Amino acid sequence: MGVTVEVRNGKTAKENEADLEGSGAKQTHRTSNLETATHLFKGSVGAGLFAMGDCFKNGGLVGATVLMPILAVICVHCERMLIDGSISVVEKTSGVDFYDYPDTVEKVFEYGPRPVRKLSKLMRIIVETFLCVTQFGFCSIYFVFITENLHQVLQQNGIDISATTTMAITLLPAMLPSLLTNLKYISPVSMLANFSLIFGLLATLGIALKGPMPSPSERHLITNGTQMALFFGTALFSYEGIALILPLRNKMRNPENFTSRFGVLNMTMAGITAIFIFTGVIGYMRWGEEVDGSITLNLNAEDVMSQVVKIVAALGVFFGYPIQFFILIKIIWKPMKESCGMAQKYPISVQVILRFIMVLCTFGVAVIVPKLGLFISLIGALCSTSLALLIPVLLDFVLRAGVPKGLTTWVYLKNMSIIVIALLGIATGTYQSIVEIIKEFYD
Known part of the structure; x- marks a missing residue:
């Protein structure tokens, strides 16, 4: 994925921006519709875009083409439910003008009907865990993406080394910028990463379009349930930008333009889907x-x-790794700092050690699960589906339960349909991804 932003702790917008950009950072200006759309696009288009060929192989030409817009509409609807939940709890809390995803979930349950209030802390932990696992998966996938492309080039030029050795070569260059604890020293590479990825995609599509295309009759139009499960995971992984929605809306000059009919969210997601x-x-x-x-x-x-x-695309992903890794550490660091005495006494030293260990962990997972497409499907099915579909619907149920006649028959049927889709996607996608990974591992 591209750059995502995770802001925490129910602070004012100014405090959140300062926390995000490092101590002493100036408050960033309020963003226009175009700037917000650009950030949303960058945050939603990454490794998943390059996996679309594999996604359509699993979904079929007709199946995937029909289902992608449907999934996009469902994702946007769930993002709007998350925004509504955040606005609702912010209005109920004095001195706060912004809640991020975990904060929103915690507060919705905390302000909800009495039976669900005791679940507020647990739900926050679940969301933070899924965000952490998803971000960890992004970082591991980046290692795999870089390695597979670089390994092909090295082999073609007579450098015959294993894929694992190639991955090990990328470890040190990825490690050094990831040890930096301030985003302002890392963010300059973000633009370079985006240009590299865009160039890589356009050049790849240009090469693919050269010469006559095979007939559609030579391709599957609809696939079976097993492959559809893998399609679902990859598609949801590619659409996973829900943690970015609240911070982007909060920083807009006119936040109401984010969710209007022809606003930033709808138009950007339509473009991404196309x-x-x-x-x-x-x-x-x-x-x-x-x-x-x-x-x-x-x-x-x-x-x-x-x-x-291949090299430029690999560089684009490589330059994006420190940004994605920064977000992973940001999710982990605060609860660790609050619970660990050493982290409070020596924050910089402990965080550098944590970063070193976590880079090694993402590297280790990438070595163990070297199949990029299956890795993307697994992360998408397990975590992205929960964050993008399941949890926003639960928030909507809790919010409406506290409003007289808020839960109409239509709302109930609509929400239950999304839950069924989400649970089926989680169960079948996760199972099938694990089965395929095991097959690859033993083969």
Whole structure:
């Protein structure tokens, strides 16, 4: 994924921005509609975009093309429910003008009907855990993406080393910037990462469009349930930007424009969906069942231009790793600092050690699960589905339970339908991803 922002603790907007950007940072200006849309786009388009070919292979040309917009509409609807929940609890809390995702979940349950109030702390922990696991997965996927593309180029140029050795070579360059504790020293590479990813995608699609395309009759239009489970996980992973929604809306000059009919959220997600579908159709049409977890891996390694594209795309992901890792540490650090005496006494030293250990952990998981497409499906099915679909619906149920006649038959049926879809996606997607990973591991 691109750069995401996680702001915490129910503070004022000014305090949250200062916390995010480092001590002594100036308050950032209020963003326009275009700037917010740009940030949302960058935060939602990353490794999942390059996996669209594999996503459409699992969903089928017609199946995936139809289901992607449906999933987008459901995701946007759930994001709007999260925003409504955040606005509701902020209005009930004096001295606070912003709550992030975990804070919103905790406060909605805390202010909800008496039977669910005791679940507020547990629900916050669950959300923070899923955010942490998702972000951890992003970082591990980045290692896999970089390694697979770099390994192909090295082999083509006569450097015959294993994929694990190639991954180990990337460890030190990824480690050094990840040890920095202030975002302002890391963020300059974000723009370079975005340009690299955009160039990599456009160049890959340009190469894929050269020459006559195979006939659609040579591709699956609809697939079976097993593959659909993998499609669901990859699609939800690609749409996972829900933790970014509240901070972006909060920083807008006119927050009401975020969720209006033709506002930032709807129009940006429509554009992202169109790009996903175009990339998925082109990738699957060109390479069929041979399409990889990243379409860059399908480029002819003997072609010099293809090698350049692989390297640039790998660099784009590499430059994005420290940003994603910063967000992972931000989620972990506060509860650790509050519960650990050493972290309070030596905050910088303990955080550097924590960063060192966590980089090694993301590296270790990447070594153990080297199949990029299956890794993306697993993270998407397990955590992204819960964060994007399941928890916002639970918030809506709790909010409406405290309002007379708030839970109408239509709302109940609509919410239950989303819960059923989410639970099916979590169960089938997680199971099938684990099964496929085990097969790859033993093969």
